[in-house]
Amino acid sequence: MSKSYIKLGELASYINGYAFKPKDRGSEGLPIIRIQDLTGSSNDKGFYKGTYPSKIEINNGDVLISWSASLGVYVWNNGKALLNQHIFKVVFDKGEIDKDYFVYAVQFSLHRMRQLTHGATMKHVVKKDFENVLIPYPSLKDQRKVAHVLDKLKESINKKMDELTKLDELIKARFVEMFGDPNISEKNQKKVSMTDVCQIIDGDRGKNYPHANDFCNDGYCLFLNAKNVTTSGFDFSNKMYISKEKDEALKKGKLNRGDLVLTTRGTIGNLAFYSSNIPFDNIRINSGMVILRLNHDKIEERFFIEHFKLQLLRIKQKVASGTAQPQLPISTMNKIKIFLPPLSLQNEFANFVQQVDKSKFENIVYLNKTLSSKILSQLGDAIRD
Incomplete structure (x- = not known):
């Protein structure tokens, strides 16, 4: 009779990706696959043209496991690429295992691991601990x-x-x-500037802007990072906080209920609505975002959101600036026109x-x-x- 359970480390080897530096990322060569490329939270791919260790090459059918910040298991099917750090490539060189079964079993194990955090931020999983995770092991x-x-x-x-x-x-x-x-353009449709229906509020980018040592896993004020604002709204699976003292030292950039957050650098155009259902009373934006504070006497938020989504592709093509990292400056946002039908x-x-x-x-x-x-x-x- 086979074992009922087995450790992941007894089934396969787990090869970590390479720590590519910003200067390594170019526009030619093989794509560098990061966690955000697996989750779909970014369209800002980088490429590497040069020599690399063969162990970090991935191809169709390879099983990948993200183990830092965002836990997940994926089957890669987008051609030859290179693996960035914080992701394991699974090499099935030990126990007898069906690959599809392995993916489901690991998916469920990672789900259980996330539950055990009780809402706290899980920065990473130590490889030794990961290899000791048990999964059911039938014939x-x-x-x-x-x-x-x-x-x-x-x-x-x-x-x-x-x-x-x-x-x-x-x-x-x-x-x-x-x-x-x-x-x-429609002749009978009234259009106004965005600034007629909302304030566009930048964050505080001055001397008090938080540094790495100002962030902690728990605290008074949630400080948004790029992963928190996605194409489908807020995602708080990866959180970082600043203290009350640091929060009070900052000026612009703090959310009020009813505000919208818009990403304006890197991945531009993601929108999230700070509704009464969001379980954080103190939130600040980072330097790659702006706050859209709507005038609710003129415009309804769901109307505005859907309006903006329809414009998004054109906005990305025509008003985004920058090459290495696309940007949407406030100066160009001020020129965006929107419909203003009766409330x-x-x-x-x-x-x-x-x-x-x-x-x-x-x-x-x-x-x-x-x-x-x-x-x-x-x-x-x-x-x-």
Whole structure:
């Protein structure tokens, strides 16, 4: 009878990526794959043209595990590339293991590890500790059976995710139906400058701007980093804080409830809404963001958000500046024009979005619960005598 559990270190070798320096990142050669390239939180790829150790080369089918700041397991399928630090490449050179089963088992183990942090920031996982993590280890035949069942479940989930994408498209279509396309000039549509409906507030970049030793894992004021503002809103899986004293020494750049945060450097155009549901009372932006403080007597936030999303591609193409690191200066944002229909119509649209969001939220909760419970059930069945 095979072992019920096995340590990850007994199954494979885990090769860490290379610590590429900023000067190594260019526009030619093989892409350098960082954690944000795996999570999809950045489109700012760098490339390396030169010699490199063969062990950091990755190819289609390689299993990658991010172990610092963001924990995750991925199957790489985007061609030859080079692995940056803080990511393991898995080399299956020890125990007998089905690769698909391994991915599911590690995915569930990392989920459990994140839960054990109780909301605190997990900076990284020590390699020795990672290799000591136990996963269920049934026979190879049963591993393949489990992977097959979960693959079928994943297909169903992907179909549901397609439905969620269609709901997003429905919101866009409804906006254009009610107000027109913001990227097309229409004679009868009133347009105003962004500054007519919101303040664009920069952060404090003066002498009191926090340095590395000012940050801590817990504290008075959450200080946003680039990973916190994504294409789908806030993500607080990676957090850093400053003290109350440091917060009070800074001037501009602190959020009020109802504010929007917009990324303006590197990955530009990500928006997040600081609603009453966000569980942090004190938040500040970093130097690659601005605050959009809406005049709610003129504009409704969901109307503004969807309007801005529709303009985003054009904004990136035409008003972003900079080469190595794209930037969206406030001076160019001041020139952006937006529709300003009657507030009653904006609120009608916002009510429609709210109903769609409710459907999306219910689907996401269902999918998460289904996936977690199914993985747990399958892994449990796999080791049961």
